[in-house]
Amino acid sequence: MDKETHVVIVGGGAGGLSAASNLNDNSIRVTLVDRRNYHLFQPLLYQVATGGLSPGDIASPLRSILKRRKNVTVIMDEAADIDPNGKRLILKEGELSYDILILSTGVRHCYFGADLWTLNAPGLKSIEDATQIRSRILSSFEKAERVDSPEMQRELLTFVVVGGGPTGVELAGALAELANHTLRHDFRNIDPSNARIILLERNKKILNAFPPLLSRKAERSLKRLGISVRRNTSVTDIEPRLVRIQSDDKPEIIKTQTVLWAAGVQTTGFGRLAGNRTGADLDKMGKIIVNPDLSVTKYPDIYAIGDLAHFNHPGEKPLPGVAPVAMQQGRYLAKCIKKRLRGQKIEPFKYFNRGSLAVIGRSAAVANLGERLRFSGFFAWILWLFVHLMYIVEFENRVLVFIQWAWHYFTRNCGARLITGQNFFNRPFNRNNEEK
Amino acid sequence: MDKETHVVIVGGGAGGLSAASNLNDNSIRVTLVDRRNYHLFQPLLYQVATGGLSPGDIASPLRSILKRRKNVTVIMDEAADIDPNGKRLILKEGELSYDILILSTGVRHCYFGADLWTLNAPGLKSIEDATQIRSRILSSFEKAERVDSPEMQRELLTFVVVGGGPTGVELAGALAELANHTLRHDFRNIDPSNARIILLERNKKILNAFPPLLSRKAERSLKRLGISVRRNTSVTDIEPRLVRIQSDDKPEIIKTQTVLWAAGVQTTGFGRLAGNRTGADLDKMGKIIVNPDLSVTKYPDIYAIGDLAHFNHPGEKPLPGVAPVAMQQGRYLAKCIKKRLRGQKIEPFKYFNRGSLAVIGRSAAVANLGERLRFSGFFAWILWLFVHLMYIVEFENRVLVFIQWAWHYFTRNCGARLITGQNFFNRPFNRNNEEK
Numbered sequence: 076m077d078k079e080t081h082v083v084i085v086g087g088g089a090g091g092l093s094a095a096s097n098l099n100d101n102s103i104r105v106t107l108v109d110r111r112n113y114h115l116f117q118p119l120l121y122q123v124a125t126g127g128l129s130p131g132d133i134a135s136p137l138r139s140i141l142k143r144r145k146n147v148t149v150i151m152d153e154a155a156d157i158d159p160n161g162k163r164l165i166l167k168e169g170e171l172s173y174d175i176l177i178l179s180t181g182v183r184h185c186y187f188g189a190d191l192w193t194l195n196a197p198g199l200k201s202i203e204d205a206t207q208i209r210s211r212i213l214s215s216f217e218k219a220e221r222v223d224s225p226e227m228q229r230e231l232l233t234f235v236v237v238g239g240g241p242t243g244v245e246l247a248g249a250l251a252e253l254a255n256h257t258l259r260h261d262f263r264n265i266d267p268s269n270a271r272i273i274l275l276e277r278n279k280k281i282l283n284a285f286p287p288l289l290s291r292k293a294e295r296s297l298k299r300l301g302i303s304v305r306r307n308t309s310v311t312d313i314e315p316r317l318v319r320i321q322s323d324d325k326p327e328i329i330k331t332q333t334v335l336w337a338a339g340v341q342t343t344g345f346g347r348l349a350g351n352r353t354g355a356d357l358d359k360m361g362k363i364i365v366n367p368d369l370s371v372t373k374y375p376d377i378y379a380i381g382d383l384a385h386f387n388h389p390g391e392k393p394l395p396g397v398a399p400v401a402m403q404q405g406r407y408l409a410k411c412i413k414k415r416l417r418g419q420k421i422e423p424f425k426y427f428n429r430g431s432l433a434v435i436g437r438s439a440a441v442a443n444l445g446e447r448l449r450f451s452g453f454f455a456w457i458l459w460l461f462v463h464l465m466y467i468v469e470f471e472n473r474v475l476v477f478i479q480w481a482w483h484y485f486t487r488n489c490g491a492r493l494i495t496g497q498n499f500f501n502r503p504f505n506r507n508n509e510e511k
Numbered sequence: 512m513d514k515e516t517h518v519v520i521v522g523g524g525a526g527g528l529s530a531a532s533n534l535n536d537n538s539i540r541v542t543l544v545d546r547r548n549y550h551l552f553q554p555l556l557y558q559v560a561t562g563g564l565s566p567g568d569i570a571s572p573l574r575s576i577l578k579r580r581k582n583v584t585v586i587m588d589e590a591a592d593i594d595p596n597g598k599r600l601i602l603k604e605g606e607l608s609y610d611i612l613i614l615s616t617g618v619r620h621c622y623f624g625a626d627l628w629t630l631n632a633p634g635l636k637s638i639e640d641a642t643q644i645r646s647r648i649l650s651s652f653e654k655a656e657r658v659d660s661p662e663m664q665r666e667l668l669t670f671v672v673v674g675g676g677p678t679g680v681e682l683a684g685a686l687a688e689l690a691n692h693t694l695r696h697d698f699r700n701i702d703p704s705n706a707r708i709i710l711l712e713r714n715k716k717i718l719n720a721f722p723p724l725l726s727r728k729a730e731r732s733l734k735r736l737g738i739s740v741r742r743n744t745s746v747t748d749i750e751p752r753l754v755r756i757q758s759d760d761k762p763e764i765i766k767t768q769t770v771l772w773a774a775g776v777q778t779t780g781f782g783r784l785a786g787n788r789t790g791a792d793l794d795k796m797g798k799i800i801v802n803p804d805l806s807v808t809k810y811p812d813i814y815a816i817g818d819l820a821h822f823n824h825p826g827e828k829p830l831p832g833v834a835p836v837a838m839q840q841g842r843y844l845a846k847c848i849k850k851r852l853r854g855q856k857i858e859p860f861k862y863f864n865r866g867s868l869a870v871i872g873r874s875a876a877v878a879n880l881g882e883r884l885r886f887s888g889f890f891a892w893i894l895w896l897f898v899h900l901m902y903i904v905e906f907e908n909r910v911l912v913f914i915q916w917a918w919h920y921f922t923r924n925c926g927a928r929l930i931t932g933q934n935f936f937n938r939p940f941n942r943n944n945e946e947k
Contacts, residue, residue: 112649112930129567136928138697148699151653151930168657202931213548217587221604261574263584492572494548494587495638 079104080416083164083173085154085345087114087137089398090381091179093405095147096140100413104146106171108164110153112136115202118398118463121242123205124335125212125249126257126492130202154180154345159353159374174376175412178349179405181382182360182396185341192313196237196334199246208335210494212250215333216258217494219265226330232270233331235318237310238338239276240283241433244293246335247274248436251300256437257492272302273329275320277309277338282433282441284395289441292451296435310338340396346383353377358385358393367423369408380404386424394426398466403427432459515540516852519600519609521590521781523550523573525834526817527615529841531583532576536849540582542607544600546589548572551638554834554899557678559641560771561648561685562693562928566638590616590781595789595810611812611848614785615841618796618818618832621777628749632673632770635682644771646930648686651769652694653930655701662766668706669767671754673746674774675712676719677869680729682771683710684872687736692873693928708738709765711756713745713774718869718877720831725877728887732871746774776832782819789813794821794829803859805844816840822860830862834902839863868895 080103084091087109095107113134122128141147156165157176164171184198197208212234219231236247250272258267274281274297280290281297281304294304305322312319318329342350342361350357353371356364362385363371369384371377381401387393394400407424414421430444432455440455442448516539520527523545531543549570558564577583592601593612600607620634633644648670655667672683686708694703710717710733716726717733717740730740741758748755754765778786778797786793789807792800798821799807805820807813817837823829830836843860850857866880868891876891878884 112653112928129565130929130931131565131567134929136697138694139928142696149697150657151650152657202929206931214587217548221586221588258574260578261572261585492548492575493566493570493638495566495642 078102080174080412081106081172082175082177082412083108083171084177084179085109085164086179086181086381086383087111087149088117088179088181088381088401090181090383090401090405091177092137092140093402094177094179094380094408095405096144097406097409098412099144099146099409100416101146102416103412104148105144106148106150106173107137107141108150108152108154108166108171109137110151112138112151114140116466117200118466120199120202120205121245121249123202124199124208124246125253126209127249130206134202154349156345157349157352157377159377162376176377177408178346178363178371178377178379178383179381179401180343180346180349182340182342182346182362184336185339185360186336187339189313192336195313195315196318196336198336199242206495209492211333212253213492213494216262216265216267216270218332220262221264228265229271230316230330231332232265232267233329233333234270234272235329235331235334236272236274237318237334237336239274239278239281239304239306240337243274243276243335243337244281244297245434246337247272247297247302248300248434248439251297251302252436253492255301268301272300273331274302274304275308275310275318276304276306279306281306284431285433285441285443286449289443289449289451293433293435293441296439296441296451300436340382342383349377349379355379360385362393368411368421369404369424378408380408386426388426395431397431399429400426432462434459514538516610516848517542517608518611518613518848519544519607520613520615521545521600522615522617522817522819523547523585524553524615524617524817524837526617526837526841527613528573528576529838530613530615530816530845531841532580533842533845534848535580535582535845536852537582538852539848540584541580542584542586542609543573543577544586544588544590544602544607545573546587548574548587550576552902553636554902556635556638556641557681557685559638560635560644560682561689562645563685566642570638590785592781593785593788593813595813598812609812612814613844614782614799614807614813614815614819615817615837616779616782616785616819618776618778618782618798620772621775621796622772623775625749628772631749631751632772634772635678642931645928647769648689649928649930652698652701652703652706654768656698657700664701665707666752666766667768668701668703669709669765669769670706671709671711671765671767671770673711673754673770673772675710675714675717675740675742676773679710679712679771679773680717680733681870682773683708683733683738684736684870684875687733687738688872689928691737704737708736709767710738710740711744711746711754712740712742715742717742720867721869721877721879722885725879725885725887729869729871729877732875732877732887736872736875776818778819785813785815791815796821798829804847804857805840805860814844816844822862824862831867833867835865836862868898870895 082105084107092114095105098105113136116133119133137149152166152168155167183200186192215231219228236243254267254270282290282293297304308320308322311321320327347361350363353374355371363379364385365379369378382396385393411421432442434440438453438456440459441451442455442458518541520543528550531541534541549572552569555569573585588602588604591603619636622628651667655664672679690703690706718726718729733740744756744758747757756763783797786799789810791807799815800821801815805814818832821829847857868878870876874889874892876895877887878891878894
């Protein structure tokens with residue numbers, strides 16, 4: 076046991092899990108720490124929030140994914156602090172000594188200082204977020220069915236999504252699908268397809284990371300679904316029953332009881348603390364600016380990967396916070412650590428960009444696979460479906476998710492639209508998992 | 512609109528839903544009130560509590576089930592009171608006038624006065640109950656993996672199920688399956704199959720409603736799964752880390768952090784209130800003792816069905832609180848109301864007993880289909896599977912559940928074992944849906 080190298084990984088997301096599964100070497104002992112007992116496939120979380128999938132469909136127990144890796148121990152606990160000189164990770168309930176530490180704690184949503192908005196505009200990062208957003212959306216339809224005043228109905232059936240990045244676009248698209256098709260015959264006093272879905276984007280275009288042509292196509296697809304896309308529009312305040320916006324420099328009020336936040340992310344409290352403890356440079360989202368080999372300045376035994384890491388190839392923009400980057404970094408690091416133990420030379424990390432995808436709704440997506448391969452519509456959607464399925468299948472045989480998707484596609488019926496939890500009649504609801 | 516008969520149904524369980532779907536007559540307007548937006552298939556709830564199925568698999572939106580019934584309106588609200596003389600149902604948010612009222616509000620678990628036990632021994636009646644029990648069971652394994660003291664490990668890996676009726680037997684069996692098979696390779700410091708599962712039954716035999724031979728067979732099956740079955744044993748107190756029992760009149764203490772309650776039921780607060788308002792006789796569980804046509808004494812326009820109703824054929828024991836009874840009563844009542852409107856004669860309700868089933872675990876069940884047809888083992892299990900699938904398929908095409916079951920059967924992998932919610936590190940947890 077003495078000669079073993081002990082690698083501690085904090086966070087069982089796409090990055091941490093890739094590192095853990097690829098550190099398959101008997102001279103390495105791996106401990107993976109996560110405050111959850113499951114790996115969550117975040118790219119499909121919006122489908123839980125809109126009732127298309129159940130939480131169990133997009134989450135797998137970490138122990139179950141890693142059960143054949145006998146050199147990996149999973150610990151369910153929360154990282155509280157690190158002592159980079161003593162090489163210790165302090166947990167809420169105990170501590171761990173490490174030879175190598177991999178930080179992969181990701182990001183959560185951020186309100187740019189206006190943290191009170193969390194009460195009226197929940198973000199989408201965890202299963203609890205998703206099931207609460209689901210309850211909120213469905214409860215709005217339920218309430219609208221019960222009220223007589225047309226103004227109140229309009230307010231209840233107005234849904235505002237803040238942020239026109241991939242998450243915001245996906246949420247808005249799925250909401251439109253829900254209102255126009257899934258709920259079509261469900262109500263007697265309201266017509267769910269009268270719901271107004273408004274997507275707010277601060278920049279000149281939605282899907283800002285995509286080429287202008289694809290942004291325009293995405294916007295057109297959203298409009299076809301009946302979504303009102305408001306560019307150059309920023310939120311100035313969010314109150315329980317309204318959103319104040321600044322649209323092309325003119326102030327305006329949107330009356331609504333459902334605001335969903337998809338506008339920005341920042342690292343977690345622990346991520347920021349870890350950055351400070353190691354004297355690393357942080358970017359404005361709190362991400363740790365890493366060396367070419369993903370190590371943290373000054374501490375060659377500490378690495379940061381995934382959404383927590385700010386990495387850029389020389390002269391390029393930093394890599395986006397998406398699953399493929401995290402997974403490639405996890406795999407790279409596993410190789411890198413194995414090489415290091417054998418005294419071999421290490422090449423800097425290099426991201427192989429297979430392209431990016433954003434899904435808009437049923438049969439609509441945009442794909443940017445390089446300058447010559449940009450397309451949208453049905454084939455982009457099929458590609459999106461395929462890529463996401465491959466990911467899920469990589470970690471476990473989730474044939475079920477595929478069957479469920481196919482089922483929903485043909486029936487347009489989402490069986491998972493349950494209102495659960497405690498506060499579905501009261502707003503603002505309890506944000507029970509923030510910063511935990 | 513004036514000539515229509517307005518039937519109001521409170522509760523969208525097996526009974527209320529059967530009544531609503533069978534009241535397909537244009538001269539009848541139906542309003543179904545439920546505080547949930549979904550119908551829950553209670554007989555499979557124990558599978559959610561043990562990670563075999565996701566909540567979405569056993570729950571369907573009421574609106575979606577009833578969407579083609581244009582004469583049915585679904586309202587998500589909670590019944591607060593009734594005025595039987597004014598023919599009004601008072602809701603938390605509004606009120607409804609009825610011509611005919613059907614009460615189908617079911618039962619919840621009861622602690623025979625020791626209501627504080629709810630903190631340490633949750634019962635299993637709702638989806639929130641199930642996901643919290645799931646978190647509790649899985650967290651015990653997680654904690655046991657972390658502690659060093661063998662005594663503490665033993666305490667954490669001791670699971671006590673109170674009540675040897677069908678629910679208790681199912682829970683104990685599913686727990687054994689989880690510990691012996693599903694979690695087998697998941698941990699490094701503990702062997703989950705060392706978990707002690709103790710089933711406590713106050714009576715001389717478990718499955719008391721079944722013939723003695725089947726009870727004995729069920730007990731033998733449970734023992735084969737490693738479950739310790741303690742008959743003639745009653746609980747005298749439940750504290751955070753122990754259960755005090757009286758076993759064959761000798762007091763004893765079981766150290767455990769997980770106690771699950773499956774020992775008794777009573778009607779809800781509203782059910783009891785409705786009984787009092789109508790001057791009905793209630794049995795000791797608070798069930799309304801109904802007339803031969805399921806109407807409530809003195810008020811021929813108010814009916815009680817399902818678990819809320821205490822009904823017995825002359826000279827026989829009251830009918831058990833199971834889904835088939837509720838469904839047959841719902842169907843009978845729908846017919847009965849249609850006949851009444853046409854001035855036809857009404858026959859008293861007659862339960863057609865197709866038999867009873869209890870499942871013990873993978874490939875083990877007991878079936879009592881009458882005096883000549885009593886059997887146990889694999890074929891009883893296949894029958895159980897078939898009957899439950901038919902039920903699910905009756906309400907919607909849930910082929911998925913079947914595929915999922917088949918999948919779990921062959922792989923023994925339960926993907927839905929997620930620890931969600933807020934309090935998984937603290938006990939006792941928050942009982943957030945009691946009496947709501």
